[in-house]
Amino acid sequence: MTNSIDELEFTDLILATGTNTTENHPVIGIKVKRAVRQQGTKLIVIDPREIDLVKYADIWLRQKPGTDVAVFNGLMNVIISENLYAKEYVAERTEGFDALKATVAKYTPEYVEKISGVPSEDLKKAARMYAQAKRASIIYAMGLTQHISGTDNVKTIANISMLCGNIGIEGGGVNPLRGQNNVQGACDMGGLPNVFPAYQQVANEDARKKFETVWNAPLSGKPGLTVVEMMNAAGRGDIKAIYIMGENPLLSDPDLHHVKKELQKLDLLIVQDIFLTETAELADVVLPSASFAEKDGTFTNTERRVQRIRKIVDAPGEAKADWEIICGLSTQMGYPMKYASAKEIFEEIVTVTPSYAGISYKRLDNEGLQWPCPTAEHDGTKFLHKDRFSRGLGLFHAIEYIPPNELTDKEYPLILSTGRVLYHYHTGTMTRRSLGPNERCPESLMEINPADAVKFGINEDQMVKVTSRRGTVEAKAHITEKSPQGTIFMNFHFAEAAVNLLTNPALDPTGKIPEYKVCAVKLEAA
């Protein structure tokens, strides 16, 4: 997030798009709902699904899945043609406005309605409301990014936010809500193929030299493979061994039939986890690790806040903390890693991670610290890009709408969109072993619009077979207006209805994110 969670409660307008906040980030959902109910904050929801937040919204734009760029270009078209944009901000703090203006000129509300199904009058209303808010915050999540146009989608919301002068101010910003406890930290720490900690490029010689000195080892300057690319390379035989720490790609990756074949081809699959997951069952070596409740360390939340976790109970049996396992393995391989505690590792991290340089365990005891926190005297950073963007001027990207990779046709007439539900988390390994959540949501439901249910002869609670070009799964039908006509929704928490057998592995060319939110399927009674 460019801004902080707290600011959401005290801003003038929130635009929520591609985030089912009350289910996936319930405590952020609280702030949004409180803002609306208690502070008079306006709320615009742009989402194909009638999510809970719609109930609290002033305007709901229900676009066809995958047409986000068109909708946002349409909003900007109205804002520019009605002269509602922040002229001073655009002149002083940005560049590329003319190209943006030229591109969005074509996206008139009428044209956007044809593409997205959003009524042109609603689009105009939303555009005016957004532009006229003194401070407006955009929140988004995977509903925006899990498309082949995911990167474009994010750039368009950055465009509209800059156009109205909302970046670099309190209560504004472009705010991705990160779905997992430490995605932010895993990225910050260089758990990415192209960067070292703090996003220092592996291809940059100075950065490489710095890490070679600290780590006392020669380093490769060639960026590595992303997760879906790794799986493909394993299929080709180019990758022979994969070491997986705390992930379950055999339920979370797209097009699972392929993933399984690819993983089976490996000479060595190492899985380090707290349970024998679907992926671990395929492994050659399984290493038992400690859960978050059994170790010390830090997580970095979605607003860049670094916070402590503390050991509460002992790990079961011989399970060890992941860091202890890595140290053991590394030492065995002739590169001794001797850390007495997580704290000692953190003390090394801050020496090579400029954005964390001022953080210490001691300083995290109260409310954590939000990076960048460059020195021990720095209080952390509540919101980014104040007065200046990282590159100097904010750059508008003129972006054209492109349709999703797989469209519906006669054979596969429905769109399948995927996501999470309130009661479960990711591949379900934890929540499905927890009594309460599992009681509230014991099985996977396929959500279908009443009109589609009639059309395909599906009844409530009936088992249905959902088939895409890649596979078939069975799940129980739940008939609900929450799903728009022509689109069904399924979650990916349940191995027995593994929706990723169906999903399309087509990737966004830049972000390499798969298009989980749109693929074509057909339905039949099971």
Place this chain on the structure above:
Amino acid sequence: MEKKVPLTIDGKNVEASAGQTVLECARDNGIFIPTLCHYDKTTNVGACRVCVVEVENARSLVASCCMPVSPGMVVRTDTEAVRNAQKMVIELLWSSGDHNCLTCEQNGQCELQNLIYWLKIEKPRFEIEAPGYAIENNNTMIQRDLNKCILCGRCVRACNEIQVNEVLDFSMRGSYAKVGPAFDADYINSSCVFCGECLQVCPTGAITFKQAKFAGRPWEMEKVRTTCTYCGVGCQMDVFVKDGQIVKVSGNRDYGKPNDGSLCVKGRFGMDFIQHPDRLKKPLIRRNKNEDLKEVSWKEAYAFISDKLSSIKKTSGADSIAGLSSARCTNEENYLFQKFMRAVIGTNNVDHCARL
């Protein structure tokens, strides 16, 4: 400069901010006034009248939680009239419910019990007549015993004003009044999302953790602050442990950002997995592709992996090896993992599920 309001509380000259209540001003100045229905950052409803004080020239005792300060006000919190009124309120509440501390989970942290003790009440002057509601016991997370409900309305405000789930409200009137979801439904049959905020704010044993029942007394449990392992909000929470067993999870307003004491169903009720029997306890190896996984020692596991990785690196190069670090692991672990892949294996093939 903000204009301050001068007043006297218990003979002490104090200053309040304009718009503050007498209760807030007293608390800011370290003067104790008991409360039950009051809950910070929610509407002051003045329902329980436990916070009454004497205000000079006022017609009667006033509820300090709802009384705005005014210049020159003279307040007394500790007179006989105040204590008598408080005793009356507490004895009425006590006698109108089934407040049996012997088996109550709140024993030791019950605000009603604390006030009875503080006011030195041996027993209520009224006959105890509990309403006789059936205990709501039909879900695994929250137990409700409305016989212990004092109708303070904190759960209603927690649901509507803190979590804004808009599920709970009062129904019925007079001595039949009760709190709950619409149409008198049980939680499990309502639109309740089991955030558990009602449970956290309940001052008595009316709303309690079902699974924590008989699992540990407040004074037997150790409390550890940590960060929730679900989603990217990073809620701060207290985990309560007795004899190495996790008993329950609670939010804590003292920790402030990012969640100000609130949690969701996953954080509060989704921690059973930690001590689940399915947890992996020993390293496992499959020496040949068609064999089953077998338990081995850590030493064997490390040696096996090390030999295999070294030989793959030797024959096919470092870039034929890849690693997935984890969005669920700590910063320290992610740092070490990528360091291991880059410095020990020699490849940048390291990613995690940020995209998935």
